[in-house]
Each structure stands twice: as structure tokens, then as C-alpha cells.
Amino acid sequence: MRRRLLLGALAAHGLPFSPARAAPLLRVGSKNFTEQLVVAELFAQALERAGATVQRRVNLGGTAIAQQALLAGEIDLYPEYTGTGLGVVLRQPPQGDAAEVLAKVRAGYAPLGLDWLDPSGIDNGNALLVLPETARRHGLATLSDLARAAPQLTLAAGNEFADRADGLPGLRRVYGMEFRRFRQFAALGLRYAALNHGQADVVNAYATDWQIATYGFTTLRDDRRLWPPYQLAAVVRQQALRDFPGLAPPLLAIGARLDNAVMQELNRQVDQDGDEPREVAARFLKRQGLA
Amino acid sequence: MRWTSRNLDTIGAALLTHAELVAAALALALLIALPLGLLVARRPGLRTALLGSASILYSLPTLALFALLVPVLGLGFAPALLALVTYAVPVLLRALLAGLASVPPAVVDAAEGMGLTHRQRLFRVELPLALPALLGGLRVASVTLVSAATVAAYISAGGLGTLILSGLDQGHTEKILVGAGLVTLLALLIDGTLGALQRRLPASG
Known part of the structure; x- marks a missing residue:
């Protein structure tokens, strides 16, 4: 009885799931x-x-x-x-x-x-991040900008990034990007630490990582669409x-x-x-x- | 310890599910391994084939196994149980067969000489003598299962793996420590209990 009353009350509120049954x-x-x-x-x-x-x-x-x-x-x-x-x-x-x-x-x-x-x-697609100061010094807003500065910069990325078609090979193919140095960091948290401590100038990340907002990193725009959308x-x-x-x-x-x-x-x-x-x-x- | 004190019910439920999974998998694995082992103990050809296929099963990557099992068994307890059983059966089989093989031929001869039937010899002589080895296998299998059961989290079957894996993803040290600590405690508890049982066996002394 009580259950029926409850269901009746829900129905009266016009809930989208008609609780008739x-x-x-x-x-x-x-x-x-x-x-x-x-x-x-x-x-x-x-x-x-x-x-x-x-x-x-x-x-x-x-x-x-x-x-x-x-x-x-x-x-x-x-x-x-x-x-x-x-x-x-x-x-x-x-x-x-x-x-x-x-x-x-x-x-x-x-x-x-x-x-x-x-x-x-x-x-939540791929993203390359830099410190705002690095972006200012090299005039970086897009990956095309980064391609020009890359020979002076160190990239830190996950293990798979060196081989994945949309990783280093993709950056090379679409942007002609060659970094001075590539350092592997398996854990994302370590990559952020490396960026903050100047052990890397650029790191790969995902666009909704909380560290981007908290530490104020700059996300470089993929202006030649190497990466697909991850809506x-x-x-x-x-x-x-x-x-x-x-x-x-x-x-x-x-x-x-x-x-x-x-x-x-x-x-x-x-x-x-x-x-x-x-x-x-x-x-x-x-x-x-x-x- | 803020997270722990606020999530005691979650932690308790994970521990309970974990223990249930391990207990059910051990029981089922024993039910499978015992008759199979006895069946092939005196048939060397079958024995080799069975141990071989058991080893293949044992070496299957769990995640791959899960992806294959989900269409058949769905998510949750059943596929997790099956995956754990495939881990435990090979261990128990090997232990049982090793135990039976270790019974001295002279003892078997004597039993035969006393006029025991095949069945009497098995249950009164060979199995009791193989029991310490089997219990040893049970200890190995149970400790393996307690740690292997963490992968049940991959298919929403709950257990302590849920705490460990989400703790790793979130960099949440407290979650990892609680999950891993309880896994270790559970393993030690089961191993200690079976060990005590093993020491009290007359055949082992």
C-alpha cells in the first residue's frame, strides 16, 4: 500500500519514467x-x-x-x-x-x-602542453608554432607515444616536428612533475586532465588536425x-x-x-x- | 585516513566480495581437480594431455579471457569465478598428482598384498599419503587466488581490486594501501589457517 502511494506521488510529479508498473x-x-x-x-x-x-x-x-x-x-x-x-x-x-x-x-x-x-x-583528445613562460618565450599557440621551436625543446611522453601513429610519427608526418630530446614517462603524474621542474619543455596529456587548469599549463592547438575529436x-x-x-x-x-x-x-x-x-x-x- | 573512515561500508563490501570469490573459486576448483586428478593418475597419456591443457589455461592473460567471457557469461561474479577457477585448477592438479606419485611403490604393494580393492587402496592409503602435498597446493592456490581476485574489478565483480585499481588511477595512496593491505591480510590469514591444518595432519609428521 505504501509502495503504491509512493508510486502515485511520483506519477503526480510527471516523471519521465511512468511508474505505472x-x-x-x-x-x-x-x-x-x-x-x-x-x-x-x-x-x-x-x-x-x-x-x-x-x-x-x-x-x-x-x-x-x-x-x-x-x-x-x-x-x-x-x-x-x-x-x-x-x-x-x-x-x-x-x-x-x-x-x-x-x-x-x-x-x-x-x-x-x-x-x-x-x-x-x-x-578529451590528445594535447601537448607547455608552461606559459615557454609559450611566451617561443611564441607558441599552435602545434605549427611548436614545430619551429621543437629542435630546442625536450618532449616527455608515455611509453607508447614514440611508436603510435598519432604520437611522434604523426607529429613528424603532419608537422615535420623533431624534438631535441624525447624522454619516456609511463605515469602521467610524473610527466606533469617533469614539466613543472623543467626536466621537460613539452608533455603529452589529455585535454580534461585536471592538472592543466590547476597548474595553468598552456595547451597548444592542433591546427593541422593530426588528432581526431574525442567527444x-x-x-x-x-x-x-x-x-x-x-x-x-x-x-x-x-x-x-x-x-x-x-x-x-x-x-x-x-x-x-x-x-x-x-x-x-x-x-x-x-x-x-x-x- | 579521511577516506577510510568515510567509506567503511564500501571497504567492508569489497573485502566480503573478495573473500566470497576466493572461497567459491577454491571450492569449485577442488571439485574439478580432485576427480580429474584421480581419473588420470594411472593413465600417463591422459595425465600429460591434461596437465598441458591446464598450463595453457593458466597462462591465458586475464583481460583477454574476460573480453572473451563477457558475451557468454556477462559481467560480475560468474565470469570472475570462472577466471579464478582456471588459475586454481592447474595448481591443485599438479599438487595432487605430485602427491599421488610420491606414495612409495612398496606401500602400494603392501596394500595390494593385504587384499585391499582398488578403491580401498586409493581412499585408505594413497589419498591420505598424498594429502600433505594436496594441502600444500591448496595453500599456493589460495594465496594466488587472493591476489588474482583483484582483477575481478575489471568486470564489475567488485572485490578489493576495485580499491587498488581506482586508487592507482586516481593517485589515491590511501585507497591503494587499504586495498593492498587487506589483500595481504586475507592471504596471510588463509595461508596461516591451512598451514596450521597441514601441521596437524598425522601423515605429515
């Missing part, structure tokens, strides 16, 4: 790094707010596992990056501007029974969209409030302050008037 069960997935965990929590809490029962199946160990889980119907949605979907899942050359890459992943995923919702404002969007099973027509709007509302600067700050709250993704997500939704 039981609340729909949605399984939200994520891969295993901070940004994924935060965005998955944002999605999960917004869907709960919209009347769904949400099961969190987060921390999946990579794109392959998340994709298999979607295909097997073990999760209904997870946040993915358009460039990753195109390159890693569809195995197509990750090239093109944001609209082209989105159109390609939508076309490639549709036959698998999967939809890409409209992307958020996050584009963050929810990938959702079409079956789930059919079963629960109220599914997309809360996810799109969150995506519309996310951009790289916002995400850097949310990532920082987890990685630097040590807050849990669920706490960070709850605070953000509340501040945005979504909770």
Missing part, C-alpha cells in the same frame, strides 16, 4: 578511470532522479570489455569518446572533424543495435531507448552542462581532493539545479 531497471557502465566514473555517476544519479532504478556496473577494464558488455545487454549505456569508438571499436582510421567522426560512429554502431546520443561539450557521449542500447523513452533527456541535459573546463574541475575533486565520484556527481547535479 515497476520502475525500469537501467544498468549504467563505465571504464576504469576517474572521468568515466564521474560521468557514469552523473548519468546514474540523473536517471534515478527521473524515476529509474539504476544498477552501477562501473570500473570495466577497458573499451573492449565495455563494448562486449553493451552488445551482450549486460549494460544499457556507458560514456564513450567518438574518436575511441571510431578507432578502437570500429577499427576505422580516426580522421575527420567532429561532425564527420560522429556521423561515422553513428553509422557504424547502428547495425549493432547501439545509438550515440548527442555529444557533451567534452572533447564524450552516452552510447546507449537502442532496445533500452525503445523500452524507456524517458532515458535520453536526463543524459542530454548533463552533457549540455559539461565541457573540458568543468570536467577538469570534477576530475580534480576526485584525484586531488580524494572525494568519491558519487559525491562529486551529487554536488555537481545539485549546483546545476539537476537534483
